[in-house]
Amino acid sequence: MKLTTLLLTLCLAGTATFAQKVKYSKEERKEMNRYLFNEGFDTASDKKVSTIILKDNTEYQGYSKSWEKQRGQILSITIEDVDTGKPMKFAAADIAEMYLYATEREKSMKAGKFISNMRNYSTKKYSKSVTNDAIPYENQIVSLKNKKEPKAFLMQVINPEFNEFITVYHDPFASETISTGFAGAPAFGGGVIKSYYVKKGDKVMWLHKDDFEDNYDFLFGDNAEFMKKYPKNSVEWDYLSFLIYQYTEMNHG
Numbered sequence: 090m091k092l093t094t095l096l097l098t099l100c101l102a103g104t105a106t107f108a109q110k111v112k113y114s115k116e117e118r119k120e121m122n123r124y125l126f127n128e129g130f131d132t133a134s135d136k137k138v139s140t141i142i143l144k145d146n147t148e149y150q151g152y153s154k155s156w157e158k159q160r161g162q163i164l165s166i167t168i169e170d171v172d173t174g175k176p177m178k179f180a181a182a183d184i185a186e187m188y189l190y191a192t193e194r195e196k197s198m199k200a201g202k203f204i205s206n207m208r209n210y211s212t213k214k215y216s217k218s219v220t221n222d223a224i225p226y227e228n229q230i231v232s233l234k235n236k237k238e239p240k241a242f243l244m245q246v247i248n249p250e251f252n253e254f255i256t257v258y259h260d261p262f263a264s265e266t267i268s269t270g271f272a273g274a275p276a277f278g279g280g281v282i283k284s285y286y287v288k289k290g291d292k293v294m295w296l297h298k299d300d301f302e303d304n305y306d307f308l309f310g311d312n313a314e315f316m317k318k319y320p321k322n323s324v325e326w327d328y329l330s331f332l333i334y335q336y337t338e339m340n341h342g
Contacts, residue, residue, distance in 0.1 A: 161261025
């Protein structure tokens with residue numbers, strides 16, 4: 090009798106879990122597959138004026154000349170003052186926010202990469218790959234890959250339009266899923282970035298594709314309406330930017 094009851098309980102639990110899975114239409118999946126993050130850039134133009142705002146609200150403007158990095162994240166930056174031409178070095182720990190411009194070379198590389206993959210035409214915006222806008226960075230205390238001693242870095246915000254609750258930062262060392270194609274022809278599929286740095290509340294973490302399900306409740310679990318519409322067993326890592334956008338919209342009510 091006890092064994093029968095146990096089997097029935099397990100069966101009902103399995104059925105309930107299965108019932109929670111949401112099926113989406115082809116149109117909904119196409120919408121979910123849109124990539125809404127800004128492009129990540131790893132260089133800065135020395136032809137356009139960068140802006141640095143320190144934690145005491147002092148503002149400096151100049152041309153980016155050099156920087157120190159660790160795993161691609163900025164530890165310090167040196168600019169040439171726009172008025173005096175004098176070099177000035179700033180530690181990431183002293184900077185609140187910073188605005189740089191991508192180099193023409195890197196923009197061209199991003200544009201070429203965009204054109205070479207057919208998947209991008211239905212998921213990304215070309216303008217984000219070749220942006221002429223200032224690129225925002227902000228100071229965060231981060232443990233690189235969740236393993237290193239936490240340090241202050243200047244990290245590029247890639248969702249500035251919808252980062253009220255969750256901020257996503259570019260991971261310069263992130264790998265991508267492999268795309269396939271024929272010689273001389275655009276590739277298909279692939280190109281999905283496998284990791285980002287993510288901040289929610291006071292917690293900043295390195296989030297990898299393989300750890301997405303384990304952290305799903307941390308990211309979205311405080312919004313019951315969202316969890317009902319997008320339960321973690323119904324969505325994929327590829328939809329991360331869409332999910333964060335939707336979570337932000339639904340939190341606004």
